Amino acid sequence: MDRLFQALADATRRDIVARVLVAEYSVSGLAEQYDMSFAAVQKHVAVLERASLVSKEKRGREQIxxxxxxxxxxxxxxLDDYERIWRQRVDRIEDILGEDEDRT
Amino acid sequence: MDRLFQALADATRRDIVARVLVAEYSVSGLAEQYDMSFAAVQKHVAVLERASLVSKEKRGREQIxxxxxxxxxxxxxxLDDYERIWRQRVDRIEDILGEDEDRT
DNA sequence: CGTTTCTACAACCATGTGGTTGTACGTTAC
DNA sequence: GTAACGTACAACCACATGGTTGTAGAAACG
Known part of the structure; x- marks a missing residue:
């Protein structure tokens, strides 16, 4: 989880995720999209890979x-769990208020 | 967004979020829950606050x-958007396969 | 073959992060 | 008033992060 959210905590990496969810890119194809060195993009991809947000597949001399x-x-x-926890608390509070209404 | 995911990329902070979604805690009340200094917990709360994941309210000498x-x-x-993007791609692929089936 | 392309990785640098301790200040309790 | 409590913040440390350049290997192209 740490690695997952850590990987998502960077705008470039989130953009990469959005792109590769739509279509396949080679690492160099991704690097062309950003104003930074190839090595930097490669590192971002590595971070995403360790977080299981992307996977790489060797195709010829390219890595897809x-x-x-x-x-x-x-x-x-x-995050769904968190929202569920929160709603349960809200429901509990509303139950208490509901009981009050019954009594008044 | 960076600050949001960055804030979630730490197990202690995720645990704090889960706790304070259920019930209110003072900062020192939270600090008791963890095997680290009060200042460390206070910093975690500050990170969560900057990410709009928690809010603090002064109550007497405590901060709730x-x-x-x-x-x-x-x-x-x-993340929902990402899943939606991904499903659209899957649907597109299935459409293409569907067209093939129509022709064969 | 040699050259180009794509990739991987190391070394380096500046900055951020997660932890510590210490200090200071407002609030509560005695 | 004084002591204890809750909080905030600064300074410091070890380490991770995001970027760079440089080097080297594997695959494709001439």
Whole structure:
């Protein structure tokens, strides 16, 4: 989870994720999209790969990057849990208020 | 967004978020829960506050920390977008396969 | 073959992060 | 008033991060 959210905590990396979820890119193809060195983009891809947000597949001399929706879903599920926890508290509070109304 | 995901990229901070979504805690009340200094917990709370994941309210000499679900939702919505993007790609691929099936 | 392309990785630098301790200040309790 | 409590903040440290350049290997092209 740490690595997952850490990977998402960078605008360039979030953009890479959005791109490779739509279409396949080679690492150099991605590097062309950004105003930074190839090595920098390569590092970003490595961070995303360690977080299971993308996967790489060797194709000839290129490395094809694909988006992995599983990682996205793992993160989303945690946030869903948080929202669920929050709603349960709200419901509990409303229950208490409801009981008060019954009595008044 | 950077600050949001950055804030979530730490297990202690995620635990704090989960706690304060359920119930209110003072900063020192939170600090008791963890095996680290008060100042460290205080910093974590500050990070969460800057990310709009919690809010603080002064009550006497204590500072009450509450969970803010809006921040959670902002993050979740982005991940929802990613999943939607991914599903559209899958649908597109299935459409292409469907067309093939029509022709064969 | 040699050259170009794509990739990987190391070394380096500036800055940020997660932790510590220490100090200071407002609030509560005695 | 004084002591204890809760908080804030600065200074410091070790380490991670995001960027750079440089070097080197594997695959494609002439």
């Amino acid at each position: 990057v694909r988006g992995e929706v599983d990682g996205v879903q793992r993160a989303r599920r945690l | 920390v509450r969970g803010e679900v809006d921040g959670v939702q902002r993050a979740r919505r982005l």
